[in-house]
Amino acid sequence: MPDIYRLTKQIAKYLNHHQVNQVRRAYYYAEQAHLDQKRFSGEPYITHPYAVAVLLTDMKMDEKGLMAALLHDVIEDSQITKQAISLQFGREVADIVDGVSKLAHINFRSRAHAQAENFQKMSLALAKDIRVILVKLADRLHNMSTLGVMPASKRRIKARETLEIYSPIANRLGMHNINVELEELSFSALYPLRYRLLMQAVKKIRGKRELLVKQAIYFFEYELKKNNITATVIGREKHLYSIYQKMKIRRKSFSEIMDVFGIRVLVQKKDDCYRILGIIHSVYKPFPGRFKDYIAIPKINGYQSLHTTLFGEKGTPIEVQMRTLDMDRIANYGIASHWLYKKTKDAELKARQWGNQRWIDDLLELQQISTNSVDFIENVKTSLFPDSIYVFTPKGDIIELPQGATVIDFAYALHTYIGNQCATCRINKQLSSLNTVLESGQTIEIITSNKVNPVKSWLMFSVSSKARSNIRHYLKNNSV
Ligand code: MN
Secondary structure, X not given: OOOHHHHHHHHOOOOOHHHHHHHHHHHHHHHHHOOOOEOOOOOEOOHHHHHHHHHHHOOOOOHHHHHHHHHOOHHHXXXXXXXXXXXXXXXXXXXXXXXXXXXXHHOOOOOOHHHHHHHHHHHHHHOOOHHHHHHHHHHHHHHHHOHHHOOHHHHHHHHHHHHHHHHHHHHHOOOHHHHHHHHHHHHHHHOHHHHHHHHHHHHHHHHHHHHHHHHHHHHHHHHHHHOOOOEEEEEEEOOHHHHHHHHHHOOOOHHHOOOOEEEEEEEOOHHHHHHHHHHHHHHOEEOOOOOEEOOOOOOOOOOOOEEEEEEOHXXXXXXXXXXXXXXXXXXXXXXXXXXXXXXXXXXHHHHHHHOOXXXXXXXXXXXXXXXXXXXXXXXXXXXHOOOEEEEEOOOOOEEEEEOOOEHHHHHHHHOHHHHHOEEEEEEOOEEEOOOOEOOOOOEEEEEEXXXXXXXXXXXXXXXXXXXXXXXXXXXXXXXX
16 A cells, blocks of 8 residues: 655655655645546555656656656546646646656557557657656556456557567666566566476576576685775576577577576776776686677667676686676666766766767766756757657558658658648648648648649758659659
8 A cells, every 4th residue: 555654755865855745745636636546456546656656766756757656647547637737736747747648648559560669769759858758667667567467468468568669668768677677577477388487497597507606706706805806796697588588589498598697796996897807807718709898888778887708617608797886877777877866976977877879978968068957857858869750640650750851751751642742731630731840749641632743842841852852853854
């Protein structure tokens, strides 16, 4: 059952008195709004938004995000409007709640399998505020962890959707912890038998490997101490879904997967990662071709680590990861570590945290020029996928267009013939002109007429190469 006292105690560790009270107020408001509603399990509905908020305290979500988490199903499930929430709790909270509700609606559209990737991108582009995504991911995580009460068919649909849409989003944002949980829950719901078999297989070899890993850890600690390096050495186990994926994609049997168990070394300074690498390579023989320097070249989601695989005792491979505590936090929380890090002043440290890929660079720059976290969040939306917008056909297919695209570009994206004869259009059912610049999330219907032909002025308001080359082609062949 929800325990508002426990929640407030938890957030009082990083929020001030006024902020805690705001969150408390949102809780009571949500409790009232859902008063007569029950979850599928029979529990009072408020248990769900409460649990979503609790999940977000883990990443030290700010008070507005927590309020939105508590209120996230209020517009959807009661008569309460966005305006009412805005009046009570301010525009920012209302916008997040509204964003989460809108994302829920898109789920019900027809969506071809092949479009899943576009859909992920679009969800991100559509969300005006990164907190919308974080609330949505926590919402999905709680729903997945309480999936057991649902009928089997519904469980499978939710699990598949989670694997196609939500866990890749979590991965894209570098949120490893949430991603792992989503994948494990979905895997066990979608393929209960395979999940159980794999779990048993891991259990079976665990005993044997555990000893080996323990010996290696002991040795690591000894060597590091000798070299005056302060480090934490821990054993780790790959999660079942990632083992399953590896078996499937690389067509390998379970016994061929060598990195089920491994070692992680956490240190204070980056230099220590390389020093440790030198030390262990001088004692254990490294597997050729398995060393990866994700510190110098971070993954696109900001992940940084050194990876190597060693020949352990009797030739058994041991995978080792080395990273700093800061990198570890990024590896686990990704974009959400912004909240964990709010107090970090050191710009150079931040630079390393975020890696050097373009969008991460953008984020970093924004973080530095933004005077407060609100600015930062507001700016995140445009930096995730700055070059594209995502719009719908009336049937619900998703079309990707360059930023600044107009109705003309959309028409040509469907078919040259539709472009050449597009007479007028409806955007979200409203009659609109052909030079209207489109925005993500709109639904566009093209009305064609065989009396229409491309004219020169269309070149002034089309940006996609497909539209422009087709218009030019037509004008050249039909000029008098
Ligand atoms: Mn919900």
